[in-house]
Amino acid sequence: MKKIITSLAIIFLLPGFVQQLFSQDVTSSTAKEIVPLIKFNKDISVKFGGFVRAEYYVDSREMVGAVEDLFAFFPEKKVLDKDGKDINDVVRQNISTQSTRFNALISGPDFLNAKSSAFIEYDFSGGGNVNLRLRQAWLKLKWQEAEILLGKAWNPLSDIPFPSVAGLHTGIPFRPFGRGDQIRLTYNLSENLHLLLAGVYQSEHKTPIESSSASDIRSNPIPELHLQLRYKSKPFSAGVLGEYKVVRPATKTTGTEGVFKTSETLSSYALGAYLDIKIDKLNIKGSALYGQNLSELFQQGGYAVTSFNPETGAKTYAPSESFTAWGNIVYGSKFQLGVFGGYQKNLGFTENILADAGFFGRWQDVAHIYRIAPSIKYSHKQWTFQVEADYDIVGYGKVDYANKGKVEDPENVSGVRGIFASTFFF
Numbered sequence: 001m002k003k004i005i006t007s008l009a010i011i012f013l014l015p016g017f018v019q020q021l022f023s024q025d026v027t028s029s030t031a032k033e034i035v036p037l038i039k040f041n042k043d044i045s046v047k048f049g050g051f052v053r054a055e056y057y058v059d060s061r062e063m064v065g066a067v068e069d070l071f072a073f074f075p076e077k078k079v080l081d082k083d084g085k086d087i088n089d090v091v092r093q094n095i096s097t098q099s100t101r102f103n104a105l106i107s108g109p110d111f112l113n114a115k116s117s118a119f120i121e122y123d124f125s126g127g128g129n130v131n132l133r134l135r136q137a138w139l140k141l142k143w144q145e146a147e148i149l150l151g152k153a154w155n156p157l158s159d160i161p162f163p164s165v166a167g168l169h170t171g172i173p174f175r176p177f178g179r180g181d182q183i184r185l186t187y188n189l190s191e192n193l194h195l196l197l198a199g200v201y202q203s204e205h206k207t208p209i210e211s212s213s214a215s216d217i218r219s220n221p222i223p224e225l226h227l228q229l230r231y232k233s234k235p236f237s238a239g240v241l242g243e244y245k246v247v248r249p250a251t252k253t254t255g256t257e258g259v260f261k262t263s264e265t266l267s268s269y270a271l272g273a274y275l276d277i278k279i280d281k282l283n284i285k286g287s288a289l290y291g292q293n294l295s296e297l298f299q300q301g302g303y304a305v306t307s308f309n310p311e312t313g314a315k316t317y318a319p320s321e322s323f324t325a326w327g328n329i330v331y332g333s334k335f336q337l338g339v340f341g342g343y344q345k346n347l348g349f350t351e352n353i354l355a356d357a358g359f360f361g362r363w364q365d366v367a368h369i370y371r372i373a374p375s376i377k378y379s380h381k382q383w384t385f386q387v388e389a390d391y392d393i394v395g396y397g398k399v400d401y402a403n404k405g406k407v408e409d410p411e412n413v414s415g416v417r418g419i420f421a422s423t424f425f426f
Contacts, residue, residue: 034382035426043109048426050102050121055168055421058093061086063415064363067125070096071169073298074369075415077396098125099168101135114141125168133204136179149184155205156184156198156226157243157297161276161285163328165340166375166388166419173369174326174342175287176297178205182223194230199223207296208360210249210315220248221265238275245269247293247303249360253313260312266303268292268319286327292350293319295361300324300346300369302361304353304405320361320405321347334379342371348406355401367395367407382425390417 039045055070062076063069069092076088103121110116121136138151153159157176170177184198201223230239247266252259272289295302301320308315323345330338345368353359375388395410 045107047105047107048103049105051100051423051425052097053099053101053421053423054095054097055099055419056093056095057420058091058418060091060416061413062088062090062092063417065169067098068094068096070094070098070125071172072167072390072417073169073173074366074371074392074394075413077365077394078411078413098123098131100124103136111141114143114147116141144188146185146187149182149186152179152181152203153184154178155180155200155224155297156182156196156228157241157270157272157289157291157294160239160241160274160287161237163285163326163340164283164330164336164338164375164377165328165373166377166386166421167373167390167417171326171328171340171342172298173300173344173363174324174371176289176291176294176299178297179203180205180224184226192231192233194232196226196228196230198226200226202296205296205298207245207247207293208302209247210358210360220246222246235278236276238273240273241271243270243291245293249303249315249317253315255309255311255313257311260314262314264314264316266293266317266319268294268303270294281331281333283330284328285330286325288323288325290321290323292321293361294322295320298362300344300361300363300366302359302364304349304359304361304364305357306351306353308354308357315358318349318351318353320349323347332377336375336377336379338375338377340371340373340375342369342373344369346407348404351404353401353405355399364405365396365399365407367397367410369394384421384423384425386419386421386423388419388421390419392416 035048037045037047063072064074064076065072079087081087101123106118108116117140119136119138123133123135124131125133136153138149138153141148155178158178163171180200181203182198182200187195189195224243224245226243228239228241231237245268250262253262270289270291272287274287277284291299293301293303299322301322303317303319306316306318326342328340330336346366370393371390373388373390375386378385393412393414395412397407397410400406400408
């Protein structure tokens with residue numbers, strides 16, 4: 001424990017030294033452009049951008065996460081050895097530059113009386129042997145009252161204000177996180193009120209499936225359907241959003257009588273809201289979401305089997321239910337103080353599920369998760385320096401299959417992640 005306390009003390013004292021180091025230039029509040037706009041001809045121009053980020057992080061115990069735990073979600077459960085010692089009670093630390101990012105925004109000629117543009121973005125957080133990852137690649141036509149986007153972009157459930165945190169998790173698992181190929185229409189009902197309609201095809205982030213015969217989401221009958229109503233002004237923005245999704249877990253089943261084709265599907269939906277308020281140097285953000293079967297967006301839950309026919313192998317399914325909420329308060333401009341709070345609750349499934357018959361998703365034995373994360377950020381032209389401490393409490397328990405898969409008698413496990421991140425934007 002002394003190691004983790006010492007590491008956290010170092011990264012929280014560092015901003016003071018940083019502030020003194022740059023105290024001679026505190027009047028510079030905006031970064032100058034260092035990458036010029038490049039014109040290929042009179043109709044096409046390209047603006048390159050991105051950032052280089054080096055991040056040090058230290059964990060008080062093993063973490064549930066992704067990409068070598070660069071994305072940390074919450075502490076691992078207790079696993080006791082023969083002597084009663086917790087195997088996951090281990091301090092870990094690392095330095096990573098995998099989140100470094102590069103993008104290009106292309107402005108094109110007018111088409112059908114609309115402004116045309118395209119956007120491409122890569123990062124190096126693919127993990128494993130796939131380091132270079134295509135994050136976004138979309139085309140856009142923008143009229144005065146509407147715009148159409150086609151390609152890979154943020155899932156509309158994720159395309160809401162991001163909290164101002166140092167961690168790359170951006171609030172996971174208290175807010176959805178994911179991208180997908182989509183067709184999106186945004187219509188301006190008025191100057192401030194906008195309606196968004198989208199059909200999303202899962203690509204990078206996918207719903208788990210049961211059968212290798214349905215190895216990707218294209219076996220699903222329809223794309224995810226999204227609807228959002230957004231209000232946006234300079235000091236205030238808010239929105240309500242919804243999703244309807246149909247999943248086909250398998251295209252064939254195997255039972256004692258042989259192999260059979262199946263068309264069994266599972267429907268689910270999500271409803272949520274968000275707000276973003278700016279008053280001088282104060283920024284308050286937050287959102288809440290009720291969701292079913294959102295594991296592809298790094299939410300707790302998924303779907304499970306409710307009935308099974310051993311002769312044909314046929315199964316029926318039920319989606320999980322969960323509630324998540326987060327709030328973020330930040331004050332300052334060049335030097336910012338912030339705090340993030342998150343809450344997640346496992347609500348079980350829509351009906352009783354079978355034990356040991358199949359669960360497809362994330363973290364079935366997690367009853368709840370809490371997080372409090374204070375942070376400090378200092379900005380200087382192209383540079384930002386951030387320190388943060390994420391304190392998480394997660395309740396692990398037993399799944400009650402006779403009570404709609406709810407988690408009973410949870411035992412709380414706590415953990416801390418300390419982060420120091422330096423980023424150079426261009």
